Amino acid sequence: MTNDDVTTDNLHIFSSSDDVLSRAAAALAEGKLVAFPTETVYGLGANACDDRAVAAIFAAKNRPRFNPLIAHVADLISAEVLVTFNERARILARAFWPGPLTMVLPRTAESPLSFLTSAGLSTAAVRIPDHPVALALLRAVGMPLAAPSANPSGAVSPTTAQHVADMLGDRVAMILDGGACRVGVESTVIDLSGSQPVLLRPGGVSRSELESMIGPIGSHNSQENVAVMAPGMLSSHYAPRLAVRLNATSFIPGEAVLGFGSEAGAHLNLSPAGDVTEAAANLFAMLRALDRPEFTRIAVMPVPETGLGEAINDRLRRAAAPRPARCCRQEKT
Numbered sequence: 001m002t003n004d005d006v007t008t009d010n011l012h013i014f015s016s017s018d019d020v021l022s023r024a025a026a027a028l029a030e031g032k033l034v035a036f037p038t039e040t041v042y043g044l045g046a047n048a049c050d051d052r053a054v055a056a057i058f059a060a061k062n063r064p065r066f067n068p069l070i071a072h073v074a075d076l077i078s079a080e081v082l083v084t085f086n087e088r089a090r091i092l093a094r095a096f097w098p099g100p101l102t103m104v105l106p107r108t109a110e111s112p113l114s115f116l117t118s119a120g121l122s123t124a125a126v127r128i129p130d131h132p133v134a135l136a137l138l139r140a141v142g143m144p145l146a147a148p149s150a151n152p153s154g155a156v157s158p159t160t161a162q163h164v165a166d167m168l169g170d171r172v173a174m175i176l177d178g179g180a181c182r183v184g185v186e187s188t189v190i191d192l193s194g195s196q197p198v199l200l201r202p203g204g205v206s207r208s209e210l211e212s213m214i215g216p217i218g219s220h221n222s223q224e225n226v227a228v229m230a231p232g233m234l235s236s237h238y239a240p241r242l243a244v245r246l247n248a249t250s251f252i253p254g255e256a257v258l259g260f261g262s263e264a265g266a267h268l269n270l271s272p273a274g275d276v277t278e279a280a281a282n283l284f285a286m287l288r289a290l291d292r293p294e295f296t297r298i299a300v301m302p303v304p305e306t307g308l309g310e311a312i313n314d315r316l317r318r319a320a321a322p323r324p325a326r327c328c329r330q331e332k333t
């Protein structure tokens, strides 16, 4: 590192240069976190195909829930590897990418995205950010980056590198400085995976701009498939087809056992070492792997509430809850 790399007194902040970008790409390839500027807000980036790296995002943000993340890519060809485009999506991509628009589309059959990136859903969110540093980083790393706003869960989104350093400086390998964010609010999220487009989150591209291209867009709340969040009723993004039994301490014949910790006998184990970050990385892929007709139910051994355990248990309670409907409730992340 040279003194030129340091734009403020914070040693994690780097101005973009070829050398800095290749070091950032190398850190990402190793599964580390790199914060980078976009036109909306600064993102906390990780390799979106690496379960452990994505788990590290949730750990750094201290997120109590596994919300699905946006996969950022440099170009349309890269996006098409991850999700299946339809006509509306192509129109919006042509009109607004690169830019503050995120599209939710079905994952491709061979999508390399971690299921933690898409929170176990069969859809995934993608966007091409309109910022030269973000685009240069995406090209240097050559893989999609999962990136929520680079703030601890519940805090205000960062629009300068220094904001990131103040909030998460000790949690990231590097912070790339790209100046203050031009848009300053998160991207608009539109779900194009169903028969009707649905606005999931207002943001940098307005509803009327979108409607001028593809016609009327439904609102998230008007969707009949959104479960009402009544007290005591937990609803779910995605649940396995099989019922889920929580805190299993004994094994019942016919059940698929998802273990945690050193006890033997599980069909799959979230983390034999008892590491909750490793368990988070494995959670969705293992639930899917056990969701097979030869089993009667999935029994999950107890997972401690520490660290990402809170998010794991939240997700597991949702998977085990009664299932009135699919739900993709939005919340501040």
Ligand code: TXA
Pocket (backbone or CB within 6 Å): 038, 040, 041, 042, 043, 044, 067, 068, 069, 070, 100, 102, 104, 118, 121, 123, 124, 125, 129, 147, 148, 149, 150, 185, 186, 187, 188, 189, 191, 200, 201, 328, 329, 330, 331, 333
């Ligand atoms: O401007 C932005 O979008 C910033 C910058 C860094 O790009 N990123 C950002 O990411 O705001 P995040 O993770 O905070 O927000 C992602 C949003 C959430 O509201 C999430 O629920 C929604 O996208 N989302 C992602 N995948 C989804 C899916 N498969 N279905 C429904 N909603 C999804």
Ligand code: MG
Pocket (backbone or CB within 6 Å): 148, 149, 157, 332, 333
């Ligand atoms: Mg956020």
